[in-house]
Amino acid sequence: MTPPVPLVTVFGSLHCDIMVDAPDRPRKGETVTGHAWHPKCGGKGGNQAVSVARAGVRAAMVGAVGDDDFGKALLANLDGAGVDRRFVRVVAGVGSGISVAIFDACGDYGAVIVSGSNLALGETDVIAAADLVARTSVLLLQNEVPEAANIAAARAVKQHGGRVVLNAAPARRLSDELIALVDIVIVNAIEAEFLAGVPVVDTLGGASEAARALVDFHPAAIVTAGGEGVAYRDRDGQAFALAAIPVKIVSTHGAGDEFVGAFAAGLARGQPIEAAIAAANGAAALLVATPEREREAR
Numbered sequence: 001m002t003p004p005v006p007l008v009t010v011f012g013s014l015h016c017d018i019m020v021d022a023p024d025r026p027r028k029g030e031t032v033t034g035h036a037w038h039p040k041c042g043g044k045g046g047n048q049a050v051s052v053a054r055a056g057v058r059a060a061m062v063g064a065v066g067d068d069d070f071g072k073a074l075l076a077n078l079d080g081a082g083v084d085r086r087f088v089r090v091v092a093g094v095g096s097g098i099s100v101a102i103f104d105a106c107g108d109y110g111a112v113i114v115s116g117s118n119l120a121l122g123e124t125d126v127i128a129a130a131d132l133v134a135r136t137s138v139l140l141l142q143n144e145v146p147e148a149a150n151i152a153a154a155r156a157v158k159q160h161g162g163r164v165v166l167n168a169a170p171a172r173r174l175s176d177e178l179i180a181l182v183d184i185v186i187v188n189a190i191e192a193e194f195l196a197g198v199p200v201v202d203t204l205g206g207a208s209e210a211a212r213a214l215v216d217f218h219p220a221a222i223v224t225a226g227g228e229g230v231a232y233r234d235r236d237g238q239a240f241a242l243a244a245i246p247v248k249i250v251s252t253h254g255a256g257d258e259f260v261g262a263f264a265a266g267l268a269r270g271q272p273i274e275a276a277i278a279a280a281n282g283a284a285a286l287l288v289a290t291p292e293r294e295r296e297a298r
Contacts, residue, residue: 262284
């Protein structure tokens with residue numbers, strides 16, 4: 001009997017990003033003169049779905065866009081990446097989600113998001129995608145849509161034996177109901193500190209300590225530490241840390257989403273955790289070394 005084709009379903013956000021290049025990010029009350037800008041399709045959910053597809057695993061997206069030009073661009077981007085977007089709903093009378101990201105001369109950035117149509121996502125979208133949910137190997141969630149929507153999606157996938165991975169970003173308090181449905185939580189140092197309630201140093205050692213603290217709440221935790229690397233720990237006692245792959249950083253934008261999507265792809269394939277994380281580490285390193293305008297061609 002032929003085994004089922006692995007499927008990663010991303011339930012989450014879609015944003016049209018405005019990318020601004022500037023010498024630095026503005027402080028409070030300051031105006032900085034930038035030197036370039038360009039649009040990009042994103043949102044943590046959209047980025048992660050594209051990353052899954054890029055890793056060679058079947059990817060599906062459940063989300064919501066507005067009935068506007070941004071929404072059309074977001075749908076076209078998913079089509080171009082080979083993501084199944086049949087269950088991305090077009091919401092009339094509501095603008096699509098957007099973000100504005102400002103990059104400094106070192107490639108680091110700060111961003112503001114406006115959720116728009118992403119806030120319309122809910123249980124009705126889970127019901128509409130019932131057949132897809134039943135075949136999902138790994139469900140990817142983020143914190144850019146209402147928590148009630150995440151709970152509905154996670155509950156439905158768990159009922160069919162799928163695994164739930166939560167990229168708990170942006171950081172926000174999680175209900176006990178959602179925590180109970182999550183198999184693996186993925187966070188950076190700032191998010192780990194928020195969720196674990198303990199100080200976290202943005203080093204590989206700090207990431208390891210944060211992962212140890214997070215397994216008090218979650219069965220398994222992955223904590224990324226930017227250019228330092230990534231740490232993993234679970235309740236079965238498995239724990240390890242992997243150093244980042246040295247590369248010349250061009251832009252860190254989207255590195256976390258690339259890591260999450262590539263990890264989910266490895267997990268869906270049945271790779272051991274350490275192998276899936278190592279592959280995700282490599283995918284993120286390649287992304288940060290690639291100029292923004294060249295990424296769409298990958």
